Amino acid sequence: MSVGTRGSADVLLEAMPRQQSSIWTRAYLRILLLGDTLCALFACACVLGIRLLSGVYIPFDEFAFGFGLVLFWPAALALGGAYRRRANGEGTEEFKAVLNGGIGLMATVAIGAYVTQAVIARSFVMAMLPMALLATLYYRYRMRKQLHRRRAVGEYMRQVIAVGHRDSILDLAMQLRRQPYHGMQVVGACLPSGDRDVDLDGIPVLGSFADVAQVVAYAGADAVAVLACPELDGAALRRMAWSLETSRTDLFVAPALLDVAGPRISITPVAGMPLMHVEHPEFNGTRQFVKSVFDRLVSGVALVLLALPLLAVGLLIRLTSKGPALFRQTRVGKDGTTFSVYKFRTMVVDAEQLKASLLEANEFDGVLFKMRNDPRITRVGVFLRKYSVDELPQLLNVVRGEMSLVGPRPPLLEEVAAYGTDVRRRLVVKPGMTGLWQVSGRSNLTWDESVRLDLRYVENWSLILDLQILWKTWSVVTRGEGAY
Known part of the structure; x- marks a missing residue:
């Protein structure tokens, strides 16, 4: 790469707002x-x-x-x-x-x-x-x-040079754009070949792996994000870190074992080499018992406190549309067991029969069916869905031990039938009323994004994480974001 050579990537870079x-x-x-x-x-x-x-x-x-x-x-x-x-x-x-x-x-x-x-x-x-x-x-x-x-709104951002392959860089950029609170903005990329003609959704390619230090200086970047790729071994990463020392540029390295973090990871020196020790997630034992007790206790108290409002919602549904107030549907729980999930009915009674005629209007990729303006939803159902009131009867499922307050989304039988091997990992824990998918975009997420978030929860669950998700759920639900 020659940083003095001006091209379309240089023009794009200069047009970007610079922040120190x-x-x-x-x-x-x-x-x-x-x-x-x-x-x-x-x-x-x-x-x-x-x-x-x-x-x-x-x-x-x-x-x-x-x-x-x-x-x-x-x-x-x-x-x-x-x-x-x-x-x-x-x-x-x-x-x-x-x-x-x-x-x-x-x-x-x-x-x-x-x-x-x-x-x-x-x-x-x-x-x-x-x-x-x-x-x-x-x-x-x-x-x-x-x-x-x-x-x-794009202020107070750390400008990042992404180093890796095209797909991983695009995925990183998409996630940072979706979640700007991380404070990181990809302003340039370094690919193995340094080919400037590669389409990176508006992100300029500024060099190859050997040019990272020069690209950082040229772009005025604050950090470098190195994504997992076979070309960058330990020696190459060490040399890259040395080249960034004088500029005090932050270096972030994505581990090859993705979505595993926190207390499960520790560094253990073995024969003079630092080795990463990854503990297995705990799906049974004391921590799971504490989680189960917490779930049932909180759900039981919530049902008592919300008894009158829940009855009022049920009465409103009965008065505004034909059919029962509660909707029961078979879902798949932990280890593939099935159970009946309870929800307030938000659609017309024959919604399942009408679904076949609407499949071509599906706005969701993957195995889920979602429509922003689903004609089957009742007038009251629009409000109930926006603020997730329709999910409250699932507190009964939590008390019965079929669900958890926090966990992956409870899937349908036909969804599970279409799962690949990796996606079935979601079934090793109880499904939840809320989860990382709920606080990260809800229905606005793609299928791959929702699966990735569910798997991240499975790999890193803890009671502290559950409390954080519950806290964030309140903020997301009251704003009615991403629900339809």
Whole structure:
């Protein structure tokens, strides 16, 4: 490649908006630092103010100690890793870092007070620091939402050079465009041959694997994403990392074993070589028992609390269209067992018979049938589907142990009959009322994308992941996105 040669790819690159990631990152971290300090100041002022209003005399040394903790608060968070650039913007690492820093400071103050027998720290350990921790977590959450909104319109993005084969680069670009909150935008590509005539959906090909460092400098990119490909072995990746050291460009490498992450992966040194150890997912045992108890307990409580609203919805369905309020359908569950799933009826009674005449209008690829304006859906059904109210009767399936709150989508018998070997992996866990597919686009996803998300959940499930998905489901459902 000759970076001095101008062509169509050069024109495309120059037309793209340039952003200096390091500039906005430093500004964002300064805003976080200021906000964290104000959260601690707010907590300190609340504790001291309540004591003053209660008529308690507060000596000067307690005021000094309280405001000293305010100054130490961001330092403790920094020790926990809350101001690392990679920790902010997505994932749980940021909140874990805040918790580690805050709890660490609380423990330090508590131990120091015990050793010195100082009564002065009691109200700060019991009230101020926990309040500061909660306020900081909420502030970080609101800042993340604001950052995601800005990224949705193309701001505050990290510009990435993708290295790999055409299909993998297109897949990465598609996923990043669909989920801009990751803050990464592919602005150029390096292919094995460096052929600039390859169609990459508007992404310019700027060189080959040997030109990555020059391409990064030429494009002003912030990061390099290396996708799994046989041409890039350990030695080639090592040399690429060396070439990017001076520019401090972030290097991301996709492992050959995709969609496996988190606690299942660890690095073990063997005979002087770092080997990746991948644990098998746990589909039985204590963790599954805890998940089952959690599912049934939450579902049982939800059914009690929602009993009257559910009855009202059922009555509305009966009054507005002919037929029963509940719709039962045979679905496939864990290990291929079948069960009857419960849903509020959102279509006309003979919807299944009418489906054959609508197959040509199917707007979904793969084995599913989806239409944005399905004529079989009733007027009330449109609302119920948009906000997923029709799924609430599945709480009965969860209580009965046939489904989970979180898991892959429960498939139909004809869908399972069309499954390949890899897709059948979805059946090793219970299907769920919600899942990664629900919080990542719902019906807007392609068949391949929905399968990939279901398999990712199967490989990496945990109770913490379930709680995160449940939290995100509420936001997605209330906005009515991607449902039809």
